[in-house]
Amino acid sequence: MMKKDVFDQLKQAMKEKDTVAKAVLTLLKSALDQAEKEKGSELTFEEEIAVVNREVKQTHQALEGAKQAGREDLIEKENRKLQILQSFLPKQLSEEEIADALVKAGITKGMNMGEAMKIAKPLLAGKADGATIAKVVKSLI
Template identity: 70%
Template sequence: MLKTTVFEQLKNAMREKDVLAKGVLTLLKAALDSAEKEKGAVLSTEEEVAIVNREIKQTHQALEGAQQAQREDLIEREEAKLVLLKNFLPTQLSEEEIVAMLTEAGVTKGMNMGDAMKIAKPLLAGKTDGGTMSKVVKSLI
């Protein structure tokens, strides 16, 4: 369970006085806790991965803002946060693996983008990011 892993790493970060890791893990744990309370039950692995992906997306947005502002200190911090957060994702698939999975699932040339994404999203949830998924689907159809 992802929540226990996050909590264990949070305890280690506190012991080691790693301020960045402590901050990131605290935010992630809070997001997982609030989602669990909102649902009223234990989160599934897919739901936990979706929360981690949401945190990664927010960090990417903050990184883009830091890059536009040319703030090197913020860029380094956001990149370090991304590395920490990506450790909680399952192994990401390569584009070739995604193409193989989608072809096997029935995504073909001439298919509507919406229909193709309806097949791709549940199949690839947590295994790749949305941008890569979209790019591969577009190349297939």
């Protein structure tokens, strides 16, 4: 499971005295442990991906804040954090691949956005972020 990979990378970061990686991996391990505790059993792969996606989203928000504040030091740190977190996600699909998958799933012109997203979200969970999915869905409907 992902928790073992996170723990192994955390140990490696500690040995290499990589403070940024150590902080990110500790945060991710804590989030995974918390989610597992709340559920009361081991997380499925999809649930683990959802936890990582939540951390990625928060990091994106922090990165935007750092850019608005013009803080180059924070921008560099948040980009590194994002890179580490994304290494735990499956390969992200391109917009073309997302569009192909959605067309095959039956999303067509004139469809309601809510209905289309109900089809798209579970289909592409972990394979693309929500903003990209929404953008492609809008272009299709």
